[in-house]
Amino acid sequence: MTTDAPVPRPSLDDPAYRQGVIELLGLLGAGEYLAFERLVSEAALAPSLSQRVRVADIAQGELGHHRLIRDRLLEMGVDPDEAMSAFLLPLESYHRMTAPSDWLEGLVKAYVGDSISTDFYREIGAVLDERTAVLVAEVCSELGQTAVVIAEVRAAIARDPRLAGRLALWGRRLLGEMLSQAQSVAAQHDGLAALILSEPVTSQIDLVGLLERLTAAHVARMTALGLAA
């Protein structure tokens, strides 16, 4: 992924790069807020109050991440609501297209769906300027859903093995919708597309391989859940 000679990090003094970072943070911030809102509404599908509250705890972490990005945009002299609002529509469309019909679908979405975008942000974020890289890493940190989701989904499949087929299809649908929305976001936001295709990124990240890596990580998560990818 990285070349042998260290590549200098890009600088926010470059207006085109700065615009790309603002769009990336806008997308990430809007995504974290909607992840919070959606997780809380999906919590209502939980079979017990204690599970509902556990999901609410994870959701709160997403809201905390949203705030970190909001604060950073303010610090950069950017209106966070303006930067983020541009991305609400495609993200809400993703959530509408992948509204879980029950608790297990919600769990799989919270883990498998969110992780696809997190993997993407984490990989791009790592080669950006230091401040942005640290922020993206923090925002993409695990909030405890992995352990909760794997245990619950595996237990449910053990009780009723027929669930595995439906949830495997659901996981494939999440991947498909996520990639389709990602393409439309990139097509509509020039600054973000330019950032992803900029020299500091392309010299360190094999973008053709990125899709393969995202897919491989998705398959690994599905396998961890006991599902065919």
Added chain:
Amino acid sequence: MTTDAPVPRPSLDDPAYRQGVIELLGLLGAGEYLAFERLVSEAALAPSLSQRVRVADIAQGELGHHRLIRDRLLEMGVDPDEAMSAFLLPLESYHRMTAPSDWLEGLVKAYVGDSISTDFYREIGAVLDERTAVLVAEVCSELGQTAVVIAEVRAAIARDPRLAGRLALWGRRLLGEMLSQAQSVAAQHDGLAALILSEPVTSQIDLVGLLERLTAAHVARMTALGLAA
């Protein structure tokens, strides 16, 4: 409200009193969790992302209150989920009957609706054992919704005075649904009903006057919003 001679506080060593407190905390804890979940889903009605996040902040406060009650029940050796789950159904029914159709109805509900029950808990809580009294006061503390809601609703009515009629009806409906659910909760939970009718409470609180006080406070809030009660 209080008599001249200080009335000794009731003790959790009295099993009937303890059961009443457990039911009260169960109701309050379930109420705070659902208030959190509902506020977050109502946030999606907000016209801007910044307003959505402001509502989410208030909602987070409700989740924090829920946790305080959860911790206290655990400390009392009670399973919080069991104590609270018994109250989910009537509370969810209240929320279903009062699902706001737009942002302004959501705001009025977050302020006017929640305050009716808060007033009730605050008055009963004050005469209970010290630990319970302190906890109830903390859980019923203002989360910042008052200022937000009054400013927004008044501004909306200034822009479109016809809103006042619809929102005034909405406030009356919130009061009606709240009182109706409260009656059914009291009828179905003997321990709670017994607590409210117990000597430590009735000797210090004029229960007939309580309904009048709750209504008067409701009218005052509606007036503050610029609405006929």
